[in-house]
Amino acid sequence: MLKLDMLNQLKQLKQDIKESRNLMEGTVKGSPNKFGFVNLDSGKDVFLPAEEMEKVLPGDRIEIEIIKDSKNKKVAKIERLISSPTKYFCGKYITKGKTHFIEPDIHGMNRWFFVPPQKRKNAQNKDLVKCRITQHPYKTGNAQAAVLEVIGQDHDMGIEFNYACKKHDIRKIWPTEVEQELAQLSEDTIASLSNSRTDLTHVHFVTIDSHSTVDIDDAIYVEKTESGWTLSVAIADPSTVVPKGSEIEKEALKRASSLYFPGQHIAMLPEKIAGDLCSLKENAQRLAKVVQIEVSEAGDLIDYKITEAVIKSHKKLSYYELSQHYENAAPDINAELKNMLAALKQLTDALRNARQKNALVQADRKEFYLELDDKQKIADIKTKMLTPAHRVVEEAMVATNRCIADFLAKQDVPSIFITHQGLRPDRREIVDKVLTESLSDYQAGSITELPGFIQTVHQTSSSDELKPLHLLISRQLDKSVLSSKAQAHFGMGLEHYTTFTSPLRKAQDYLIHRQVSALLNNKKVPIDADKLSKLTEATQAIRNTVNDAEQWLKCQFIAKKKDIFDANVLRVFSTGFQVKLIDNGIEGFISTKEMEGKYSFNQERMIITNKGQSFELDQIVKVQLKQIDWPRKQIQFSLISEEKDTTNADK
Numbered sequence: 001m002l003k004l005d006m007l008n009q010l011k012q013l014k015q016d017i018k019e020s021r022n023l024m025e026g027t028v029k030g031s032p033n034k035f036g037f038v039n040l041d042s043g044k045d046v047f048l049p050a051e052e053m054e055k056v057l058p059g060d061r062i063e064i065e066i067i068k069d070s071k072n073k074k075v076a077k078i079e080r081l082i083s084s085p086t087k088y089f090c091g092k093y094i095t096k097g098k099t100h101f102i103e104p105d106i107h108g109m110n111r112w113f114f115v116p117p118q119k120r121k122n123a124q125n126k127d128l129v130k131c132r133i134t135q136h137p138y139k140t141g142n143a144q145a146a147v148l149e150v151i152g153q154d155h156d157m158g159i160e161f162n163y164a165c166k167k168h169d170i171r172k173i174w175p176t177e178v179e180q181e182l183a184q185l186s187e188d189t190i191a192s193l194s195n196s197r198t199d200l201t202h203v204h205f206v207t208i209d210s211h212s213t214v215d216i217d218d219a220i221y222v223e224k225t226e227s228g229w230t231l232s233v234a235i236a237d238p239s240t241v242v243p244k245g246s247e248i249e250k251e252a253l254k255r256a257s258s259l260y261f262p263g264q265h266i267a268m269l270p271e272k273i274a275g276d277l278c279s280l281k282e283n284a285q286r287l288a289k290v291v292q293i294e295v296s297e298a299g300d301l302i303d304y305k306i307t308e309a310v311i312k313s314h315k316k317l318s319y320y321e322l323s324q325h326y327e328n329a330a331p332d333i334n335a336e337l338k339n340m341l342a343a344l345k346q347l348t349d350a351l352r353n354a355r356q357k358n359a360l361v362q363a364d365r366k367e368f369y370l371e372l373d374d375k376q377k378i379a380d381i382k383t384k385m386l387t388p389a390h391r392v393v394e395e396a397m398v399a400t401n402r403c404i405a406d407f408l409a410k411q412d413v414p415s416i417f418i419t420h421q422g423l424r425p426d427r428r429e430i431v432d433k434v435l436t437e438s439l440s441d442y443q444a445g446s447i448t449e450l451p452g453f454i455q456t457v458h459q460t461s462s463s464d465e466l467k468p469l470h471l472l473i474s475r476q477l478d479k480s481v482l483s484s485k486a487q488a489h490f491g492m493g494l495e496h497y498t499t500f501t502s503p504l505r506k507a508q509d510y511l512i513h514r515q516v517s518a519l520l521n522n523k524k525v526p527i528d529a530d531k532l533s534k535l536t537e538a539t540q541a542i543r544n545t546v547n548d549a550e551q552w553l554k555c556q557f558i559a560k561k562k563d564i565f566d567a568n569v570l571r572v573f574s575t576g577f578q579v580k581l582i583d584n585g586i587e588g589f590i591s592t593k594e595m596e597g598k599y600s601f602n603q604e605r606m607i608i609t610n611k612g613q614s615f616e617l618d619q620i621v622k623v624q625l626k627q628i629d630w631p632r633k634q635i636q637f638s639l640i641s642e643e644k645d646t647t648n649a650d651k
Helices: 003-021 157-167 178-183 189-192 245-254 271-277 320-325 335-358 389-411 425-438 450-462 467-474 507-520 529-559 643-648
Strands: 023-029 036-040 045-048 061-068 074-083 088-096 099-104 128-135 143-154 205-209 218-224 228-236 260-262 264-266 283-296 299-317 367-371 376-383 418-419 481-483 567-571 576-581 586-590 600-602 607-610 615-616 620-629 634-639
Touching: 023 045, 074 481, 088 143, 088 157, 088 376, 128 157, 143 157, 157 643, 178 245, 178 376, 178 529, 189 283, 205 320, 205 335, 205 389, 218 335, 218 389, 228 299, 228 335, 228 481, 245 507, 245 529, 260 529, 283 335, 283 389, 299 389, 299 507, 320 335, 320 389, 320 615, 335 389, 367 529, 389 418, 389 450, 389 507, 450 467, 481 529, 507 529, 529 576, 529 607, 529 620, 529 634, 567 615, 576 620
Parallel strands: 045 074, 205 299, 586 634
Antiparallel strands: 023 036, 023 061, 036 045, 061 074, 088 099, 088 128, 128 143, 205 218, 218 228, 228 283, 260 264, 283 299, 367 376, 418 481, 567 576, 567 620, 576 586, 600 607, 607 615, 620 634
16 A cells, blocks of 8 residues: 555656646647647647757657747757657658668658668669668657668659559558458359348349449439439448458458559459449349438438348449430430439439538539540640539439438447538637628627538628638638548538448448448447548548649649649638649649738738738639749749730730
8 A cells, every 4th residue: 555655646746747847748740941840739839949850750749848948939848759650651762972861751851861781772862762760860869761662763654653652551462361262252152142132133223434434333223203202322232242350351441442543543342342243233133232212302301211132233324325315315225214314313403402502512613634645644634524424423322321321320339420520620710700790690609510600601602792701611621531420511511421332442431331231130330449540541541642643743744834824822821822723723832922022911811912912712813833842742833913924925
């Protein structure tokens, strides 16, 4: 007892000392400069001077003491290193005489890593490499790394995508264990699993996808009723075909999502499953979960039923063929299918109109895709064409996902929901203040609740006069995140939402299929938080891979352009504003250094003003490439005056 008391006293003493010294814990954030910041667990940032930043890496967990520097400003002094999550990284190999370094490709890191002679793996100057950290700089200030793999050099064909895959640890090769399990699966597997399921092969489901798509995971059938429509959506069911806990499943969860890039496809599930045994191919008997939805004439979802079934797709239609049909230039289809497609179009219009009234369906935004040449460089950037056929499928899938979210929300079990809390937390108070001052009927704080958010967004989008307020809201929205709890999705105007309709391509949909099967059989199987966290991390790695490769290619593409471009002001900061080129969607930054004289920044309204000239959200400006920060792959533009543009045009 005495020893226990002494131990407790010692712990209390340490805690008292810690508090008296103003010791706190947080995470290191880098910057484009030598200094950094510590993001405290309380949410506040503390300045980390350059001499302290030399001891740590971005992402490190540290304990700090807040002190005052020579200018009497509060700064962080590192007390101890708690943990360092960065173990591996990619970067450029640099030789300076007999000394070898790696310039790391890590956001916010402005230090080089020394490479000892025995750790160089024959890497040459300017090679892009993957490395392992062998010495953290905390104790000595010196950081060391070992080369694991030479990826290539900047001029290699396809290096942009290959490097991005290595940087984010994207897996391309199927492990031997997966291949062995695949060999045990066949059409006989599908037949044996079909016996216990509802036979819906007589229902004339059709699939609508791109002409080249082989991993087809949804099929649709619609019937007109006296009160509206019955929409039946069949979703491929790989979670029944793939054994739980198998190597195939483990690998799919690690991959998290299929990756699509021009000329590249890294699948979440092997081709034998995604493109064959589970794909809803025309005239093939396949396992599916069918969500049968009763929809009113007004487009409201009245009721739904979920069935584990066997189905058969009776027709494969491409987006192009369906669009041609709706434009009275139809492919050769029978009368029954024509009637069904007519009902599908009516249903889609009703669903979309209902979402426009009750949610936040906005006008279609211009989207772009890259067209690469035979050297895997950008030949052109083209606008994505969204056809009526795309909207038909979109509305059917959204309706299905809403029903599944409702089903899961009614269960007392953690699942996977997609939540969106509206405005970014750091902008809610400011935007709320602006709305209170600008709208006479606005109730302070209402934008933080779903009904108030929906009402405000619709109100501000109703007239040109209120457009600046609408832009102020839309350009400061938070990101959607995965959650184990059913919470609101402000962006869609829904109490809860999830995705269920892409189990061949998305691990979260796959896991929900497995959970729905359990729930339909009265078994409550939770999706644990650890699995959700890993899924979020892996999914983000997929997005980062595509974004990094595309951004590198865009930098190369725009570097050759001397044109003057029209651009929209996308976001405004105290240091300048981000713009997006109207013709191709490439984004870049314009610094306030480009503006003559003094300027002022209105943080509330997101406006920069200078000499009677102002720059605000969605404003069209003329820009020209100034320079590219190649290590960071950041594009910088210069403002072009109307006079200069006219002069250039005359020439």
